[in-house]
Amino acid sequence: MRVAGLISGTSHDGIDVAVVEFAAEGTSLVGRVLYDGSVPYDPQLRARLIAALPPAPTTLDEITQLDTLIGQAFADVAQMAADAVGGVDAVCSHGQTVFHWVDGQHALGTLQIGQPAWIAERLGVPTVADVRIRDITAGGQGAPLVSFLDELLLRDRGRAGALNLGGISNITVVDGADVFAYDIGPANALIDAVIVARGLNPFGYDDDARIARSGHVHGALLDSLLADPYYLLPAPKSTGKEHFHLDYVNAHLDRQPGAIPSEDVIATLTELTVRTVADAIRRTGLTTLVVSGGGCRNPLILDGLTASLPEVDVLLTDELGAPADSKEAILFALIGWCTLHGVAGVVPGGTGASAPRILGTITPGAGPLVLPTAAEGVTSLRLEANARG
Structure with missing residues (x-):
């Protein structure tokens, strides 16, 4: 069929x-x-x-x-x-x-x-x-449904995980017959929202991380974003654009003294994805992580995860037959x-x-x-x- x-x-x-x-x-x-x-x-x-x-x-x-x-x-x-x-x-x-x-x-x-x-x-x-x-x-x-496919692809690979970097990041962990999955937080959602709102790229995303590369991570803004209680909730949990959206970013920006350049905002949101995903993966004890979704084409995100997780073998799902x-x-x-x-x-x-x-x-x-x-x-x-x- x-x-x-x-x-x-x-x-x-x-x-x-x-x-x-x-x-x-x-x-x-x-x-x-x-x-x-x-x-x-x-x-x-x-x-x-x-x-x-x-x-x-x-x-x-x-x-x-x-x-x-x-x-x-x-x-x-x-x-x-x-x-x-x-x-x-x-x-x-x-x-x-x-x-x-x-x-x-x-x-x-x-x-x-x-x-x-x-x-x-x-x-x-x-x-x-x-x-x-x-x-x-x-x-x-109701999410992440992709855990169904992940379990079938990873069940013979020991304690392995599948990471999807779409608008929202989600992780599936497979360890023999044991499976758990949940939404980690924003991957591209906040980055894309700011790029669209500020007209930074006609395509609506940070192509090859060019915008983030031109900026610097703003420490106070990053700390404010990382303080979101969602990250501390135990799994299973799910989230989406009803929580992580443009007004959410603007509310955090309003708490900062002075204006933050757009490229610094994008660099900080990119680092937010790296930090929250890497923290979640460390807690799982994975040795293998297969990655998919648009965010895996962002070199700052993928390289940041690889550098943050030296003990984890990071590869794309293409190697499992799933582009x-x-x-x-x-x-x-x-x-x-x-x-x-x-x-x-x-x-x-x-x-x-x-x-x-x-x-x-x-x-x-x-x-x-x-x-x-x-x-x-x-x-x-x-x-x-x-x-x-």
């Missing part, structure tokens, strides 16, 4: 897509990555999305329009990927998170927009979506396969759920909805190298 996985993460800069062809032998699954890529949001659509995100006020009118416009954008990307490989059998769309409701340490709700019916109508294939809420109803955080930039899209292709085969797509230790759950809802494609024969489960996964290169 060929499944297209799609996601726009907390950096909300575009849509990542991967088409994976899955073949099962009992509970063993082989996934051949046929296509992977990323398509930026239209600048006007991205600007509207940013303007609607918390803590900014918005309206149901605007959310409804964005739900349709983002759904149509996802349908465009899904069609492009399907055409590139000669068609797909199903799609799994994460959509775009606009709010993750957490009260203390308990996730109570989550909202992803990007209406999946636009995808199902365009491609005529079943589309799985709204994948996080089922985990939350079972007592989980670092497309790992989460591959995850959602996997979740789509699992849901359509009646298989749970979450690790309780990864999210804090009481038990595994089959994730998501299914929007039928053209014609009757015919599901494949239920699978026994997935106990191992081998990803084969991206054929597109």
